[in-house]
Amino acid sequence: MGWLGSAYPWVKAFHIIFVIFWMAGLFMLPRYFIYHQETARESEEWDRWVIRERRIIRIILNPAIVMAWLLGLALAWNVGAGSQLWFRWKLVPVLLLACYHWWLIHYAAALARGEEPLKGKTMRFLNEVPGLAAICIVILAVVRPG
Numbered sequence: 001m002g003w004l005g006s007a008y009p010w011v012k013a014f015h016i017i018f019v020i021f022w023m024a025g026l027f028m029l030p031r032y033f034i035y036h037q038e039t040a041r042e043s044e045e046w047d048r049w050v051i052r053e054r055r056i057i058r059i060i061l062n063p064a065i066v067m068a069w070l071l072g073l074a075l076a077w078n079v080g081a082g083s084q085l086w087f088r089w090k091l092v093p094v095l096l097l098a099c100y101h102w103w104l105i106h107y108a109a110a111l112a113r114g115e116e117p118l119k120g121k122t123m124r125f126l127n128e129v130p131g132l133a134a135i136c137i138v139i140l141a142v143v144r145p146g
C-alpha cells in the first residue's frame with residue numbers, strides 16, 4: 001500500500017476523476033473558440049464567449065490540472081513509479097497535454113484582445129490532440145507495456 005496506506009485506492013480514484021475533468025475542459029475550450037470566432041468582433045455575443053471561456057479555465061481546467069498532477073505525483077511516489085518504464089513513457093503525452101493546456105489559456109487571452117490567431121478548421125484539427133494523448137496515456141497506465 002506504500003505511505004498512502006488505506007488512502008491509496010481513494011487517491012487513485014480521485015486522480016482518475018480529476019483527469020476526466022481535465023480532459024473535459026481540454027475538449028470543451030477549443031470548441032468554444034470555434035463558435036467564438038464565428039461571432040462578430042466587438043459584439044455582445046463575442047464578449048459573452050470571452051466570459052464563458054474564462055469560466056471554463058478558472059472553474060474546470062486549472063483546478064483539474066493541479067489536482068490530477070498532485071494526486072498523480074503522490075501515486076508515483078507511493079508506488080515508486082519513477083523507476084518504471086510505463087510511467088516514464090506516460091509522462092511524455094502527459095507533458096504534451098500540460099503544454100496544450102498552457103497554449104489554450106494563451107489563445108483565450110488573444111481572443112479576449114480581439115485577435116483570431118487560427119482558423120476554425122485548424123482549431124478543429126488541433127482538438128484531436130487531447131484524444132490521441134489520452135489513448136496513449138490510458139494504455140500506458142493500465143497495460144504498462146515493457
Ligand code: HEM
Nearest residue numbers: 012019068069072073075076079081094134137138141142
Ligand atoms: C498529470 C500527471 C499524471 C501523473 C503524475 C500520473 C501518475 C499516475 C500513477 C503513478 C499511476 C499509477 C498508480 C498505481 O500504480 O496504482 C496512475 C494511474 C493512472 N493514471 Fe495517471 N498520471 C497523470 C496523468 C494522467 C492522465 C492525463 C491520465 C489519462 C488521460 C491518467 C490516467 C491514469 C489511469 C487510468 C490510471 C489507473 C491505472 C491502473 O491502475 O490501472 N493519468 N497515474
